[in-house]
Amino acid sequence: MLFRRSRNGKDGSPGLRERLRRGLARTRSRLGAGLRRLAPRGRRVDDALLDEVEELLVEADLGVDLATELREVLAREARGRELTGPEALAELVRRHLVDMLPAPSAPRPVAEPPRVTLVVGVNGSGKTTTTGKLAARWAADGRRVTVAAADTFRAAAVEQLVAWAERAGAQVVRSQPGADPAAVAFDAARAARARGADELLVDTAGRLHNRKPLMDELAKIGRAVAKEIPEAPHETLLVLDGTVGRNAIEQARQFARVVPVTGLVLTKLDGTARGGVAVAIGRELGLPVRYVGVGEGIDDLLDFDVDEYLEGLLAPDGDPQAAEAGA
Amino acid sequence: MFESLTERIGRTLDRLRSKGRVTEADLDAALREIRLALLEADVGFRVVRDFLARVREKALGEEVLASLTPGQQVVRVVRDELVELLGGQAAGRPLQLSGSPAVVMLVGLQGSGKTTTIGKLGRLLAGQGRHPLVAPVDLARPAAVLQAVQVARAAGLAVHEHDGTGTPVGRAREAIEHARGRGHDVVLLDTAGRLHVDDELMAELQELERTVRPCELLYVADAMTGQDAVRSARAFGEHVRLTGVILTKLDGDARGGAALSVAAVTGVPVRFAGVGEKVDALEPFDAARMAGRILGMGDVLGLIESAEKAFDEREAEKLEKALRTKRFTLDDFRATLGQIRKMGPLEQVLAMVPGAKVPAGANVDERQLVRFEAIINSMTPAERADHRVLNGSRRKRIARGSGTTVQDVNRLIKQYLEMQKLMKAFGGRGRGGKFRRLLGR
Numbered sequence: 001m002l003f004r005r006s007r008n009g010k011d012g013s014p015g016l017r018e019r020l021r022r023g024l025a026r027t028r029s030r031l032g033a034g035l036r037r038l039a040p041r042g043r044r045v046d047d048a049l050l051d052e053v054e055e056l057l058v059e060a061d062l063g064v065d066l067a068t069e070l071r072e073v074l075a076r077e078a079r080g081r082e083l084t085g086p087e088a089l090a091e092l093v094r095r096h097l098v099d100m101l102p103a104p105s106a107p108r109p110v111a112e113p114p115r116v117t118l119v120v121g122v123n124g125s126g127k128t129t130t131t132g133k134l135a136a137r138w139a140a141d142g143r144r145v146t147v148a149a150a151d152t153f154r155a156a157a158v159e160q161l162v163a164w165a166e167r168a169g170a171q172v173v174r175s176q177p178g179a180d181p182a183a184v185a186f187d188a189a190r191a192a193r194a195r196g197a198d199e200l201l202v203d204t205a206g207r208l209h210n211r212k213p214l215m216d217e218l219a220k221i222g223r224a225v226a227k228e229i230p231e232a233p234h235e236t237l238l239v240l241d242g243t244v245g246r247n248a249i250e251q252a253r254q255f256a257r258v259v260p261v262t263g264l265v266l267t268k269l270d271g272t273a274r275g276g277v278a279v280a281i282g283r284e285l286g287l288p289v290r291y292v293g294v295g296e297g298i299d300d301l302l303d304f305d306v307d308e309y310l311e312g313l314l315a316p317d318g319d320p321q322a323a324e325a326g327a
Numbered sequence: 328m329f330e331s332l333t334e335r336i337g338r339t340l341d342r343l344r345s346k347g348r349v350t351e352a353d354l355d356a357a358l359r360e361i362r363l364a365l366l367e368a369d370v371g372f373r374v375v376r377d378f379l380a381r382v383r384e385k386a387l388g389e390e391v392l393a394s395l396t397p398g399q400q401v402v403r404v405v406r407d408e409l410v411e412l413l414g415g416q417a418a419g420r421p422l423q424l425s426g427s428p429a430v431v432m433l434v435g436l437q438g439s440g441k442t443t444t445i446g447k448l449g450r451l452l453a454g455q456g457r458h459p460l461v462a463p464v465d466l467a468r469p470a471a472v473l474q475a476v477q478v479a480r481a482a483g484l485a486v487h488e489h490d491g492t493g494t495p496v497g498r499a500r501e502a503i504e505h506a507r508g509r510g511h512d513v514v515l516l517d518t519a520g521r522l523h524v525d526d527e528l529m530a531e532l533q534e535l536e537r538t539v540r541p542c543e544l545l546y547v548a549d550a551m552t553g554q555d556a557v558r559s560a561r562a563f564g565e566h567v568r569l570t571g572v573i574l575t576k577l578d579g580d581a582r583g584g585a586a587l588s589v590a591a592v593t594g595v596p597v598r599f600a601g602v603g604e605k606v607d608a609l610e611p612f613d614a615a616r617m618a619g620r621i622l623g624m625g626d627v628l629g630l631i632e633s634a635e636k637a638f639d640e641r642e643a644e645k646l647e648k649a650l651r652t653k654r655f656t657l658d659d660f661r662a663t664l665g666q667i668r669k670m671g672p673l674e675q676v677l678a679m680v681p682g683a684k685v686p687a688g689a690n691v692d693e694r695q696l697v698r699f700e701a702i703i704n705s706m707t708p709a710e711r712a713d714h715r716v717l718n719g720s721r722r723k724r725i726a727r728g729s730g731t732t733v734q735d736v737n738r739l740i741k742q743y744l745e746m747q748k749l750m751k752a753f754g755g756r757g758r759g760g761k762f763r764r765l766l767g768r
Contacts (some may be wrong), residue, residue: 055372061553123576123604124438124549132469141424153604155442155477156470161468177477208579241438245369245553247581268437272558296467 023024025255045078045089053093060276061245070096101282108234114146114192114200115224118254119265120218121239123206126267126293127265128157130239131203133267133293133301134166134286141200145170148188150181150221151205159202167298171195181205181217182224200225202233209254219258237290239265240281241258242273252281263290266304270294339398346390354386356426358399361622368584368621371557374591402622406681409618412587419611420571422452422598425542428460428506432539434532434567436559437520440575442471444547444601445517446478447609452513453484456538461486462502464495464535465519466527475517482606485511494530495519496538516541520623528731536567543570545598547591550577556585557592564593574612575601584621604610623637623765657711661703663746664696698731700740704730 007227043049050071057067072221074089083089085312119131128151135145147165149172151157158174159205165172192200203223207214225232240259255261266275269292278289289304339357353487358379365375382405386392391400409419422431431448435442449459463483472491479486487502499516506514513748518532518541536544546569548556561732563569572593574586590597597612703711705728710716717725722736727737 059372059554061555064363088622097541100754122551122579124440126438154474156474159473160468160470180767208749210580211578241549241551241553243436243549243554243555243559245551245581245585246367247551247579252579273555277553302670 004020004173041139042316044082045074045080047173049089050075051315053089054111055094060274062276063246064229064281066100066280077170080138081160081230086245087321089316097279097310098306100279101310102286102288104288106305110234111231114229114231116189116192116200116202118202118204118222118225118233118236118259120204120236120259120261121206122208123154125206125239125241125244127151127239128203129159130265130267130291130293130301131170131201132161133298134291135165135170135199135201136168136218136298139168144196145199146188146192146202147172148185148197148200148202150184150188150202152177152179152181152184153205154191157203157205160270164298166268170201171197172326182220184225185221186228189225189232200229200232204243209251215254217310218255220258233260235263235290236261237263237265238287239267240275240278242266242268242275244277244282248277248278249281249284252285252287255287256287261287263288265289265291265293265301268292270300290318329423336699339400350392351387353397354383354392354401358383358400359403361401364623365621366588368582368623369551369553369556371588371591373552377591378412380589392593400469406615406618409553409587409621410614413590413614413617414598414612415614418598418614420598421611422448423570424457424513426435426540428503428512428514429543430503430516430541431540431543431545432516432541433547433573433705434518434534434563434569435520436549437468437548439547440601441520441547442475442517443604444463444477444573444599444609445475445521446482446484447601448599449479449484450482450606451609452515453482457513459484459515460502461515461517461744462499462506463485463487463489463517464502466491466495466499467499467519468494471517471519477719483538483542485509485512493673496534499535499539514539523733529562529600532567544568545571545573546589546593546595547573547575548585550574550583550585551579551581552585552588554588556588560589561592561638564595569593569595571595571598572760573597573599573601578602578608582621582623583617587621588615635682647747657703657706657714657743660746661700661711661742664703665698698735699739699742701729702731702736714743727731759764 026177042101053074054067054071056062056261057070063071070093070171074092078092103184117134119127119134120326121127131147135147139145145162145168147170148160149161152175155177157179161171162174171191172182172193175184175187181204188200188202191197202221202225205214207218213316218249222233222236238250238252238255243250247322252261264278264281266278267291269275275292282289288306289309292302292304292309294300294302339353339360353589354509357608361382362375362379366372370378385408386404389400389404391397394400414420414637424431428746433448437736443463449461452459461475461479463472472489476486476488487498487505489498489501491605497519502516503513505516516535518535519528542559544567546560546563548560552559558710560572572586572589572595574583574589574597577583582632586597586613597614597617598609600612600617602608602610623753702725706717710721710725715738717740719733722733726733
């Protein structure tokens with residue numbers, strides 16, 4: 001299993017392993033199987049091979065700059081050398097990718113509960129689903145969870161969140177559609193404190209990062225929570241669709257300007273998406289990935305681990321179907 | 328800041344032209360620039376490769392290298408090819424409805440914007456005298472049916488409401504029956520979001536297609552998608568018979584290379600573009616404009632068009648006259664501010680200007696414009712005609728009258744003077760028409 005679940009594997013159902021395998025096989029196989037295919041034992045590291053590596057990296061959404069840079073590093077270190085085995089090239093790429101990613105930062109200490117987590121992102125990235133899954137995970141850990149349904153804009157967003165929260169056994173603070181989201185967040189902060197909740201999750205409406213009024217509104221939500229709980233939000237998660245391209249860098253930059261983004265969530269990685277742009281974001285803005293969404297079930301949100309992620313991206317044991325599709 | 332592609336290619340070729348003839352190798356250097364621009368715009372890697380091979384062939388065939396402006400010619404070929412690939416004549420074609428009721432089916436990945444788009448499409452059809460019925464058949468995601476119901480209601484559309492149980496095919500059949508009974512001539516089918524690796528759900532889509540026989544089967548794609556656009560679009564295209572693409576979230580600042588990937592692998596034209604959260608924010612897709620956007624040349628056409636919509640002919644004439652006489656008074660300045668405000672949210676306008684990257688959180692403040700107008704309104708005609716009479720006590724009076732501060736008044740005057748300088752540059756030496764051509768007609 002590539003990603004370790006943070007709670008103690010209570011879910012021992014046979015479906016889990018399979019689900020993870022299926023979900024991650026796609027991500028894993030892209031670079032992994034690709035590299036394995038083009039770098040068999042004894043193949044020389046020449047320009048043609050380097051071209052192919054660069055292509056794989058671009059196709060994983062790492063971006064041309066990073067791909068070119070990696071290509072040059074590889075050229076310096078390995079050109080003309082014969083590869084000792086299929087793992088050799090993957091190991092080389094992996095090592096350099098690890099260097100590029102920021103080290104995971106320690107979570108901010110919480111002086112007095114609840115710990116507040118603000119969930120932000122553009123439309124359709126998967127915020128509500130992520131919020132629901134986080135609520136479920138923490139509730140299952142025995143923590144008291146309050147959820148603020150501060151997406152008062154999108155149709156049925158509140159109902160979607162309530163459905164998740166009911167499954168999770170979390171309390172929801174909600175208001176009328178079209179209500180001021182900052183007011184909802186403030187009420188939720190007050191309610192969470194009153195009932196002694198350990199965690200407060202604030203789901204926000206999707207907004208494109210280039211719409212200033214909507215970004216101002218987000219900043220206001222942050223301030224509203226801080227009014228009740230001075231050091232909040234302790235964590236601000238930017239949710240990125242795993243299929244997103246270069247624009248994600250701009251998204252991260254703009255969101256980080258109005259709220260103190262502390263980490264990323266990569267969703268929908270159970271499709272063909274690879275979420276490689278996270279490497280570029282990590283490099284440029286120092287934002288670590290905290291969680292990965294790999295499915296539609298309530299348990300399908302996993303802790304992110306740099307080593308395991310890249311291992312997954314590069315490991316040579318991808319499923320044959322995907323390797324074929326990539327051929 | 329992103330340098331315009333035309334400039335970059337132009338420089339590449341100019342550098343070389345000084346040696347005499349421009350060669351094939353020079354063309355390849357220019358193509359490398361284009362490759363970079365396309366990849367940075369998220370166009371799929373292989374799509375880029377095939378595309379450039381075609382451009383190269385065309386460019387050599389049309390002997391653009393021998394022309395006096397090879398840089399521009401190469402860009403022209405690239406643009407033409409882009410437009411062609413994005414659907415050419417078929418791009419932006421309206422819905423082709425047939426059957427009673429006509430069934431329009433939307434498919435796409437989760438979060439691409441299907442339900443929102445359904446509301447917009449329905450509104451568009453209703454405006455054309457049709458009677459659409461929204462039919463939610465996403466039974467998988469929590470509250471998906473409710474979302475469709477709410478979207479439909481907000482758009483003033485009829486909707487086939489149910490509790491989310493049953494099967495998608497069953498619910499679709501019901502909706503069509505319902506439509507027949509109630510005189511709805513179009514059924515808009517909102518299918519579940521898919522992650523296309525899931526064969527089971529793909530099979531569901533195929534069964535739906537067989538059952539409802541849609542006259543239009545549209546793939547909804549997020550304009551911000553990266554390299555994955557190729558893979559997902561191909562998977563959908565292999566399972567159902569697509570008739571077109573709807574590109575969503577084009578009001579963001581993504582370059583939207585996904586449009587090209589999707590059009591290339593599905594072989595169907597992009598028909599509509601989603602450009603905002605409001606229910607009427609759906610436009611026929613414009614391939615030429617998109618080509619410019621992907622290439623980073625800015626949405627010049629979009630700017631001109633929205634300027635045309637807002638810019639009053641007479642105002643434009645007055646302005647031009649002012650420019651020609653090289654006098655640009657505060658009155659003219661006020662008129663300009665008004666025109667700018669009419670063109671739409673300032674950020675949106677600036678986003679269309681090539682090279683004018685809007686620094687987010689920067690002072691693109693609509694309220695500032697309003698404040699400026701208020702200040703000018705508080706001036707006497709004499710003051711508006713000649714700003715030089717504005718001494719300290721006049722400024723104080725104006726600030727009081729407009730509910731602003733003297734600093735605000737000073738800022739306005741500074742901006743006005745800057746604008747005046749700009750106008751002189753624009754309007755000098757009988758080139759007064761240039762500004763008008765840009766903003767007016």
